[in-house]
Amino acid sequence: MSLTLRVLAPDQSVFDGSADEVILPSTTGQLGILPGHVSLLTALDFGVLRVREGNDWKAIALQGGFAEVESDEVTVLVNAAELGSSINADAANRELEAATSAAAQFEGQAPSTDKLKAQQDLARARARVQATKV
Structure with missing residues (x-):
């Protein structure tokens, strides 16, 4: 089944x-x-x-x-x-590093559109990196 x-x-x-x-x-x-x-x-x-x-x-x-x-x-x-299997692991890791840096710039700041976008980019990059590690 x-x-x-x-x-x-x-x-x-x-x-x-x-x-x-x-x-x-x-x-x-x-x-x-x-x-x-x-x-x-x-x-x-x-x-x-x-x-x-x-x-x-x-x-x-x-x-x-x-x-x-x-x-x-x-x-x-x-x-x-x-x-x-279609994600380039090296490129995904570079994207994660860039997204982590971008999100860190907004730490402690009030919610904003830019902060939300940075958080979403970070979540997307994390998911892509995790998907390469099966």
Whole structure:
């Protein structure tokens, strides 16, 4: 028994296949989905979706969205997503360093549009780096 997983971004279908286990980056923490899981709708944060097929794990960097679990079908609708295997690890690490520096400039400051953008860029960069490490 397995799950059917679909990861859809506005511009592409990132993943469409079967999985034995799915771990989602929900806004309240990591959420594991196995076959037979109860129906569920959850918001997703920036983070890494992990997919297990047999003994192999795949990672997908997500940029927020929603996931629905219904009758062993997991549908993930996200703002953007990238397969971990297609991310250049060196470039992702450089982006993380730059995003960390940019976010640090706003530490202790009142909320602003620039501060929010820097925090989102940092979350995106972290997710991309994590997705390269499966």
